Amino acid sequence: MSNQQYIEWTTVQNTWINQYTSCAKEATTGKTQLVMSMATCRNFQETLSMMMQRVNPQLSPPEQPIALCSEYIDVQEFQINSKNAFSRLQTKVKKANKSAEKLQRAKDDWQQANQLVQSKQYVFVAIDIEAWEQDHSILLEIGWSLYDSKTDQYMDQHYLMNTYRHLTNGRYVSDQKLRFAFGTSVWCSLDQALKELRKDLDWCVQRDGGFVLVGHGLDSDLRYLQKAKFHWPGTNGNGDTLDVNQSALVTICNTDEMYAASIGNLHNPPSLGTTLGLFGIDCWNLHNAGNDAHYTMLLFMELIKKANE
Template structure:
């Protein structure tokens, strides 16, 4: 791994700007603005054309940035003094060099090139932040499971493949961590008995394997869901949502004006304002476990990767029970496999 001591472009720019603007001298401000005008900075006659720069990651905090080596900072300082000898230049000691892991070296010849590498750095930082947040979610999931205090609820809704405004099924599984017990519910909407999926999405409506499918109205199904949520909130003060890509299911509920319970015995359309303690998105947790948040696999693919047996994925009901795994590598997996999959992977 190649490393380099240097200072980020943004630190040089900000430090120099603060220095020249603190002089309260219009000539100093003008000199700074002229020197760092990127069209001028990379002009054909400029000594800074082709400046060697690095795309690097700070060994201190993991932040990615465009970096100048220390000797380049010194040369930049000399170029400024030669061009503006009457303007007090900043001290190099005002800069705080760091050690960077070198990702790429380049000789910058234009403002667009500099912008391209700065954009790469921003994307890298965004990806790293996403991974850090995902790992924090994974750790939170482990803690909530270990605490054995709350109810984990996984909700799935199956819409009609031709018209997503029509909901054919709603199911949920509740895992009570206090008692290590499950409650599985599956409701099929009786006004749409004549509608079936199968062209784009598998039709598994009649293959619920953990109880009896109840035919009823959507209103009644929502009423039963609300009863179970209310019970969890009354006992524990909240509930934990689990699922592999929950956004669409939550959106369906909001569009149908489903009211979530709050901790203050009221109700809300917004799940984030409800008594929800946490949302454990298993697609995010899986990405954290493999250190790759790019295009997380589908539920079925995730189960295949984890070598977990599954079937009837497009049935809004529970397919399997709970699976605890430990190994010499301290691997632990808590799995509720079904319409939504809860997997907290170590």
């Protein structure tokens, strides 16, 4: 054995990055712009000057534009030889800027989620619903996982709809409804399951004034709940509402968008199982609503850790 001492590269890297991050200048605004070289601008200026002289010889020549920025990255050259070509390029720039703005919002939301966890003020509620693959209007399972940031405690719930006990998935997604790994599954009606969810949310609102929702592609689950006429608790004594955005909701944390923000790419975020694998989180029996809610919460906490690196 050598007496030579070693230090991990990631430790070296993180130490120096953290040391000098505050001193660094922003590398880019993140915006895409149409630019032209100064030589092209001068040629354009001469051409425009001749055109304007034909219109009115008394007109003054076009002024020299002032260059506001001389530092660009990833400069790509395009030949513009028609109005349509210019229009297509403008559309491309608009799309690029729209994507950049969306990515920045996702990064801001990721940091907001981190701040909410660190504030230790709210309960985070991860919800997952499994529908029958042959008719998505039929809900087979609902599960949710609670993380109480004040007490650093977790709780999982899983409910199966006894009305549809005879229905199973398996053709398009695996049938895992009897394999809840984090507690005891309860058979009941959909109404009773939703009442239990509402009880937990009411407790959150009564204690903290609101709750934070967590999900991986949560939009579909919220649509299921809306179709089921689930009433969300309101704030400060306000009435119940079918619209989650009008409820005591603090914010929604989408782990798929948080992961995309962490890698700087919102294009086709991976599935829950794939994302868990990327973080080295072992997972079993996904497509069980209770398990999916539990693993979504684990993924959420890993993304919070990454936000603090």
